[in-house]
Amino acid sequence: xxxxxKAAAIMSILAASVSAATATSDTDMYAxxxxxxxxxxxxxDLRYKATTREIESALATARRVHDSDRTSAxxxxxxxxxxxxxxxxxxxxxxxxxxxxxxxxxxxxxxxxPGADNSLTNYDSPKFAGGGSRALYRQARAAxxxxxxxxxxxxxxxxxxxxxxxxxxxxxAEQAVPTLRRLLTTIHRVNGHGRIALLCHSYGSxxxxxxxxxxxxxxxxEIALFGSPGTTADNITDxxxxxxxxxxxxxxxxxxxxxxxxxxxxxxxxxxxSPGFGALRFDAGTGPHSAYLKSGSLALRxxxxxxxxxxxxxxxx
Numbered sequence: 013x014x015x016x017x018k019a020a021a022i023m024s025i026l027a028a029s030v031s032a033a034t035a036t037s038d039t040d041m042y043a044x045x046x047x048x049x050x051x052x053x054x055x056x057d058l059r060y061k062a063t064t065r066e067i068e069s070a071l072a073t074a075r076r077v078h079d080s081d082r083t084s085a086x087x088x089x090x091x092x093x094x095x096x097x098x099x100x101x102x103x104x105x106x107x108x109x110x111x112x113x114x115x116x117x118x119x120x121x122x123x124x125x126p127g128a129d130n131s132l133t134n135y136d137s138p139k140f141a142g143g144g145s146r147a148l149y150r151q152a153r154a155a156x157x158x159x160x161x162x163x164x165x166x167x168x169x170x171x172x173x174x175x176x177x178x179x180x181x182x183x184x185a186e187q188a189v190p191t192l193r194r195l196l197t198t199i200h201r202v203n204g205h206g207r208i209a210l211l212c213h214s215y216g217s218x219x220x221x222x223x224x225x226x227x228x229x230x231x232x233x234e235i236a237l238f239g240s241p242g243t244t245a246d247n248i249t250d251x252x253x254x255x256x257x258x259x260x261x262x263x264x265x266x267x268x269x270x271x272x273x274x275x276x277x278x279x280x281x282x283x284x285x286s287p288g289f290g291a292l293r294f295d296a297g298t299g300p301h302s303a304y305l306k307s308g309s310l311a312l313r314x315x316x317x318x319x320x321x322x323x324x325x326x327x328x329x
Contacts, residue, residue: 041077042070042102051098053116053202060111063097064090070102081133088136098198099168106132107169109195110142112149113162121199121206122148122319123164124305125192127214127239128179130171141165144305148211151307152316159320162206168195172215180278182244185218192223196230209234209319210255213304214241214267218280221245225252234258236318238296238304238311241270242280248290258318259284260296260304260329262311267301285329293329294318 045066051059067089074082082102089095089108099109115121126141135142145165152161169188172178196208208231212220220235221243235251236258237243248257261268274281284291297310304311310327317326 040103042073044103045101048099051198051202053204056116056202059098060096063100066100066102067097070100073102085133085135098164098195102132105130105171105173106135106167108132108135108142108165108167110145110165111162112145112165114160115162115164115199115202117160118162118203118206119160120152120209120320121162121164121203122152122209122211123166123195123199124148125166125210125212125216125219126171127216128172128174130167132167135165135167138306139302141167144213147305147307147312148316148319151312152319155313155316156320156322161320163319164195164199166192166195168192169219179215182218182222182280185215185222188219189223189226192219193226193230196227196232200230207231207233207321209236209321211236211315211319212238212240214239214301217241217284218243221251224255227253227255233321234318236260236294236315237284237291238315239265239267239301240280240284241267242272242274242282243284244274244280245289246282247288256323257291258294258326259289259291260294260311260314261285262296262300262304263298264303265296265299265301292323292326295327295329 049055049058049062067086071086074086096111098111099107101107124141124145130140134140137143142165145163149163168191170184172184178184210220217237217240232255235255238260245251272283273279282289285293294314295310299309303309314326
């Protein structure tokens with residue numbers, strides 16, 4: 013008990029010492045996106061086009077208000093003319109959902125659920141949702157060239173800033189659950205046969221844990237929690253899912269120093285890589301907290317195999 017009280021005190025001090033991030037006046041100037049068209053296999057291309065128009069509109073606003081960070085990020089999204097987006101919302105820190113690969117025909121679909129500090133302006137960085145998802149797609153294609161695969165980079169919720177009280181509670185994760193379930197329902201409606209893996213980094217593991225009990229009967233076969241601070245669940249039974257649950261933490265990840273307690277709504281409880289949690293442990297290598305999806309890393313190799321459903325080839329910890 014003394015150690016629990018000490019950890020709770022540390023989190024309380026941290027909560028009191030950090031401030032919540034606020035949207036800038038520039039981001040308040042971005043328009044609310046139009047409701048997307050109903051999405052089926054037949055209308056998927058229409059949705060991609062509608063979302064691209066929203067990005068183009070936001071880019072025009074960014075240029076008008078001299079928002080250089082947004083201008084640079086949105087220009088990159090449109091640069092090739094071949095990227096496909098299901099969701100885009102420029103308000104606040106931004107939301108974006110990108111499809112990499114052929115969603116209609118995919119037999120395996122990986123959804124990358126990112127953690128704290130993700131935003132439109134850093135989306136394409138290798139450390140964040142977009143750049144990491146593309147690295148995952150390349151790795152999985154190299155491991156299984158004949159597999160029909162799609163990867164979805166899901167910055168579909170309000171990712172909390174790491175220097176904020178929001179990152180210490182499960183509130184934003186709980187708010188994300190209906191949005192994540194809606195995405196998975198759309199995927200299943202468009203595709204109809206592909207098996208889904210949720211790859212959940214850091215605070216994203218809290219999102220996935222909160223969503224897990226609400227995902228039946230969607231075809232989610234794998235849930236991987238990596239770099240997790242805890243999930244608020246005591247063990248995999250509490251997740252109430254038929255999916256295979258994995259957990260991994262790199263040896264260089266500072267998250268190993270976070271107290272695994274939950275007190276007065278702060279913290280996330282037991283460590284998913286602990287034996288008592290009951291997850292299958294995979295070897296996440298030696299990298300830092302931000303490098304699980306880094307090209308060439310052991311963590312990326314194993315996460316790609318999990319996404320492909322090739323459990324027997326995953327290196328165990």
